[in-house]
Each structure stands twice: as C-alpha cells, then as structure tokens.
Amino acid sequence: MWGIIRQKVAAGGGSPVARIRPVVSNLRNYSSAVKQMMVREALNSALDEEMSADPKVFLMGEEVGEYQGAYKISKGLLEKYGPERVLDTPITEAGFTGIGVGAAYYGLKPVVEFMTFNFSMQAIDHIINSAAKSNYMSSGQISVPIVFRGPNGAAAGVGAQHSHCYAAWYASVPGLKVLSPYSSEDARGLLKAAIRDPDPVVFLENELLYGESFPVSAEVLDSSFCLPIGKAKIEREGKDVTITAFSKIVGLSLKAAEILAKEGISAEVINLRSIRPLDRSTINASVRKTNRLVTVEEGFPQHGVGAEICASVIEESFGYLDAPVERIAGADVPMPYAANLERMAVPQVLCFLYDSSIDGCYKFLVY
C-alpha cells in the first residue's frame, strides 16, 4: 500500500506526460485570524509564560541554555530565568531524565527536552519505569509532574536514527499522557496543559513544523490559554470519509481533503492532538456520520496509532462502516537517507496529471 494519495485526472491527447501540479495552499477554518505565529514561537511563549507563572517549572536538556535551544525553542529563556531554571546538561539522556524524574518526585516541575525523541531511547527506562509507573507503584504517594518534549518523527534528510516516530511506543504505556500538536494554537495550548498536568506527559513536536506559521486568535495568545488533554479537534468538517491524523500529517490531510473536494468527496479531518488518552468518542462519532475511515500517520504501520484507532472503531462502530478501515503509514523500513527514497517512505500528497491512456494510477480512498 503506497502512502500516497493520487488523483487521476483526464488529460488531453498527446504524449503521456506526468506533470506534478503544485498543491493549492489550503485555507483553514479559523475565524478572525488576526496574528500569525510560528510553532517555534508558540512553544517558546508557552514555556516562558508557564515558567513565569510557577517558579517550580524549570527546563533541562542539551543546548537549551547558552545555545538558545538546538531548534531555538528555548530562545531567551536562560537570559530571563537564569541558570538555575534553564539547565544545560552533559550528554547523558539517561542521566538528565533520571535527574528530572527525581526532581519531580520531590516537587519540582521539570520540562525535559530531548534533542530528538530518537535519543529518548537512551532514557526510556526512566520515562517508563521511573516516571509512568511511579504514581501507581507508590499508591498515589509519589506523583511525577514532568514533561518530556522534543521533535519526533521524520525531518528532512536525517536518516534512520533521527526519523523514528515514537507516538505508538509511548502511547501504549498506562501512566503516561502523550500529546502531539499540529498548529501554533495546539502547541501553545497543549504544552501549557502538559506543564500544568500532575501526570508525566510525553510531548511530541515536529521539527518541520517549527518554522510554519499559523493564525492565532487573541484568546490563544492569552497567558491563561489552555487546551484540554484528551480532546481531538475537527479541523475540517465533512460527510463522506473521516481522516484521522496528528502533527505534520494533519497539514497533509487537509491538503488531501482539498483535492478530494474537487472530486466531489467531502472529507472530515480530525486532528487527534492527544494520542493518549485517545479521543475515541470524537473519532467514533465522526465515523458514524461518514461511514468510512482512513487513519494516516508517519510512523511504522505495525502496532501504530492507526492500528489502535482501527480497533477502537471496529469495537464501537462496526455496524456503521461501509468499507474496511484504511491505514496509511510510513514504509515499513528504517528511514533511508537519499532524498528520493525518503520521500517515498512517508505519506505524501501528490497530484499527477496523467494521460487517460495510462493505466496504473488508482484512487484508493473512495470506493
């Protein structure tokens, strides 16, 4: 199954030419979009506001201080809050994650940054065994109000050990909460919610989204703004098929929805926002309306987020499905480096113009 949405469009006669038509930029359904904000700025402002509001919140990670953050997410924070609240750590994920958990045990609220979640593998024992399970194992005596954040999933040209998506890994663990923002509104609201939450939260960002701008309303810019954990957002309403996605893939799904609209197919795009807890009621309500489901994710297909959504929908809304659930995921291979191979390994939205005499191009979303 290719992770590609293709559109067959009849072209005039003449030689078969495959032209890639650039995708029209999609308009999102925000009302009164007054300001544009980059995701990077959204995260930075959320950190700043939460650190200002609560002296127990502190940031820790490699390059977060003097370097202003490997991706500049913590820009200006060292200068503003000093080295006691913005800690540059030695290179030991296991070390600083363990330290963060210990600080949380004793009552501080650490925000631990992984340069990428690929490196969290060196600290995963502390995330799972020391953070996720502690409240339960200690019968509620030791809570761990910690946030683990950083870029997750594929970037561009960084190869197998820098492109793995860990959403499914962490979302399988009871005791953790797992969030993944898409827009700047998501980034601000969800990071604030994560920092305020008394449970350990894994916060999966995306490197390629850091530089993207989104409109933000005055409400979003307010320092008390917060989004609820466990609620998905319907980014685009539709009635023919439900598409679930999170993080960067939401953008792709919205583009795909645009293309489908031209074919007369109205797609409903759900931005999951929260992988654990998963907003099963929103997903099921949507499927009961549209009767078709496509789950899209960048990560590997087996035991992925789509697998869980599929199972949930089959358990709760089987009778409403008019067609089997489709899963679109990254290719089941470690991410290759070469640009052409990398492109083929993750879901893409492409639009081909094919001569009608050429076979082989198929629409697979709609039956």
Add this chain to the structure above:
Amino acid sequence: MRFIPESSEKRVPCFRVLDDNGELIKGSDFQQVSKEVAVKMYSHMVTLQVMDSVLYEAQRQGRFSFYLTTIGEEAINIGSAAALSADDFILPQYREPGVLLWRGYTLQQFANQVFANKADDGKGRQMPIHYGSKKLNYITISSPIATQLPQAVGVAYSLKMEKKDACAVAYTGDGGTSEGDFHAALNFAAVMEAPVVFICRNNGWAISTNISEQFRSDGIVVKGRAYGIRSIRVDGNDALAVYTAVQAAREMAISEKRPVLVEALTYRVGHHSTSDDSTKYRTLDEIEYWKTERSPINRFRNWVERQGWWSEQEETELRSSIKKQLLQAIQVAEKTEKPAITELFSDVYDVPPSNLAEQEKQLKEIIQTYPQDYPTDVPV
C-alpha cells in the same frame, strides 16, 4: 611521557574506629555517641537481623512469593540511618530496610507489605521488599538497578533550590556501579553541585558475579575522583565508622553543596534473594566465616557491652521480644484481607480516566455473575 598507571601501588585505606573485636582503635577519628544512640543503634541492628531471619523463613514456607535479606550489612543500614536527619531524602537500592526501620516503619508495616494486604501503605501494588514511605522520606523501592542514582541528584537539586538543611542519600551495591546511571549520576552531581551522598555497599557479590568480575578498579572509592567527587572508603561492618563517616559526608554535602561518595566495604552473608542459592558459586566456609567471625552485630555488641550499656539478659529479652512481635505481625498480616478490586484501577493517573472506570464496572459485573470463580478472601 608518563601514563597514569591503571592502579596505585597501594589500595585506598579503609576508615575504621573499632577493630575486629569491637575495641576502639587508638587515635581513630571517632564521633562519641551517647548511650541512648548507641543502644538504639544496636537494638535496631538486632531487630533488622531477626526480622530478616523470620521473614526469610516465612517465604521458604510458601507464605509469600519473594524476600531478600540484609544479613551482614546491618552496620551500614543502621550506622548510616543514625547519622542522617529525618529531612534527608533516601533513595535506596533494595538492601536498606534498616534505614526505614530506624525512621519508624513498624514490623507490622513490613509484614503488611510482604503480604500485600489492604493495610499495606502501598495498596499491594508492589512485590515484597519494595516498600516506601513518603512520610518517612524514603522513596518506594524500584527494581531496575541504579536508576535511583540520577534521581537522587534531581532530588538534591530540588533540596538545593528550596535551600533546605537536608541532602539526598542514594544507596547502591557494587554491581550497581556498572550501570550507565551510576556514571551519569556522579558526573552530573558534580557539575550541578548537588548536595547528595552516594553510599555504595560493596558487599563483594552481585548475585553470582564477584567484584573481580564486576570492575578492575580498586573498588568504587577511586571512581569518585574521576568525576571530581570527594570520596571515602569505610569499614562497612564497623557501625561507629559508618556513623562517623556518613555524618561528615552529610555535613559536607549540605554546607558545601557538593556530592560525596562513601564506599562501605562489607559482605553479603545471605543469598542474593530467595530466588538464589549462593552455595552454588561460593563456599560454605566463606559464608560461615563472614557470618560469625566478621559479624557487624557481634563487633558492635562487644563495644556497647564494654561501655556497660548492654548485657546478656537484655540481649535475650530483645531477641525474644522482636521474634514474638514478628510472628504476631505475620499472623495478623496473613489474615488481613487483600486490597479491594477498586485498587487495581486507581493511581494510574492523578484523575482516574473514563476507560478504567468502565473496565472496573465490567469486572465487577463479571464477578457478580460468576462468584464461584472468584477468590473469597479478596474484597470487591
């Protein structure tokens, strides 16, 4: 061009106060302890030993699934506990119940934990010997080795931020120093200038791995310098030496805001746990020798008695009283109901999520429908 040799000509000397017979060594740096403290220390060492013997036997009788003893390491447990303040936050490995005992955890509480009944502070969530008490500043024991070391640095950091007159104290065994977490914790503690005391119980064995196969350095004390950490090697079977050294370490850690490493040399007299038979990898003679001739309890007893603070009669009375209390505690714990089913689902998160509430409801319905398949001594 000179390479620093892989080892010094002489091993790092070991700080002691009492000789093997419990006589004060002339000229040793000795912190005088009062009769009250000395007797409290001694009786807690005996209590720990008796508790371990009785509970170990109870496990062998099949009354609960697992146990591990601290036999031979009573001086480290109690000597260090006595040197700390109640505000010092303890992050143990798992062979330090004596510290909890010292702080006031009762024999009944220990029994409740191993039987995992509803009176257990831990709501029966953990396997035996994984006790903890937030009230007594002793974190719930966690099985993965050495993870408590970087956590201790985090706790120390919090204490430093709060400007508290307290430190974090983390324990580990000799085996634990091979873990990556040991390296990360020590390195970090030094860089962050965290008030943490690392106490390493070098008892010679990590299950069946002898220290000669665990590392090639002169024990653990020499590793401190590699990280820029002040360190000391102490005779772990000398209760007064442990007491003196830990007290000094604590003082340095808090006032100078620095980590300190204490390596306490000792011997693991018991098996690693009830899942181990150590006669398979070491001789009975070796075990007997350390059990009788190098016993930390006998050694300290000699000194306490010589002060005129203890007698044979008090010894007999104490041992029989503790044993009686324990047998009683075990009986009570065994008969106490197990935790209610609702405790299966609580404390996963701060606020119980809806999916777990649903699952609990479903489970209760199934139990009601098929009561014969459900144990009678577990409350719903």
